[in-house]
Amino acid sequence: MDGATGEKPALARGAGRHVLVVAGDPDLAELLSTTLELAGYRISLSCTGAEALTRVAQYRFDLVVFDTGLPDMVNFSRERRPALPHRPPVLLLTEYDRLHRLAPELGLGERDYVTKPFRVAEVLARIQMLLRGPCPGPLRGNPLEYGDLVLDDTVCRARRGTRALDLTPAEYRLLRHLLVNAHRVLSKEQIGRYVWGDHRGDNAIEQLVSRLRRKVDRGDGPALIHTRRGFGYWLGRADGNA
Template sequence: MLAEICALIVEDDPAFRRSLSTTLKAAGYRVVEAGALADATRAIAHHCPAIVLVDLGLPDGDGLSLIAAIRRDAWTPIVVISARDAEAMKVAALDAGADDYVTKPFGVDELLARVRAALRHGVQSGGAPPTVHTGALAIDLAARVVRLSGKEIDLTPKEYAILAHLAARLGAVVRHGELLKSVWGSERADVQYLRVYISQLRGKLEAEPNNPRYIISEPAVGYRLVQSSQ
């Protein structure tokens, strides 16, 4: 449902941020606000937003660095909202990982259309349907909501990022290195990190974590989210 989609607004102008928040709330989004880079980083970790709208001029850092940090999670669409209309700045933002660039001022209908398009692109780029079903497990990649037998499961951002990546490749073996690069930004990250989070995921999703039904280990290779109709 649209009401479940969390949008993070990262904007240092309080009046403009409130206006943007009002627009998105009226369209049915749940909105989280941040006025600085540090606030945005905390909000991302706590709320795990489905989409981020970010201004490039922040009081404690560069919006481009925030985009690059967010982009480590391939499931988070990013829309830049900025008064800077120079082509070089647009190119830099898109190269850093933004999905779209909207120049101020803009119309409400245009902004909402760009947000919807970015959310669609975020799902399509993963090659997976908006909701992946396997057995009693449902992973809504657009709303970033995971349910087991209809009950919403509370996951940390990294737990969700791992599960979402596996869901996008449902039934296929995903290499350790691919998961590490997707979630931690480098294939050289310690695979033990991955094992710890997989264990935590199994504890939340599996009736018998030591005999998993959903997340299967492929020794020395990676992990697979099993496709099941039961």
């Protein structure tokens, strides 16, 4: 994986939380389990999706890291999956061209994703965000909504009113982060660590926000993405109405 060697990310403290790693590739499974153990997490491994769902139904995990490239992913359906007494958050590892098929039928809890090839630091940052739980804000239901802005995590698509937003993975991740923190100013460092797992520098973040703003705020509706000069960026209507 990109950055898997020669890089020493600042590992998060896992505090003994139990993570299920689901990966059929032995090298990927070893990379993830070793990294997360060093970060302080307790690790269990599954090599198939079916085995993973059985284990989630039997044991309580704090989080699941799931490789969507598993061959048996195509066999899942809502009728065949077991009832899950606990729905842990899940971090999906996926190819860019598979973003529209992120296995919503797994029936797990809050989700995030990392596109492959990934960097270890980004995986650790995503896990930290998921374990913190969903952020409060003026959101309604699933998919996430703010006014006429809608994000559907099951297919990783966004729209503003009737207009579909053609977003890159980084733009989608930024928009989601702004949305779940609606009316809160997020610093460039906070945005960089959420979107990429580290701080990429002011220029990269400014360009990303600018591209996203052109897509989201193009049209007749009120502007939703705002700059708080010297502090960062926030999402919401300036009049406070959702």
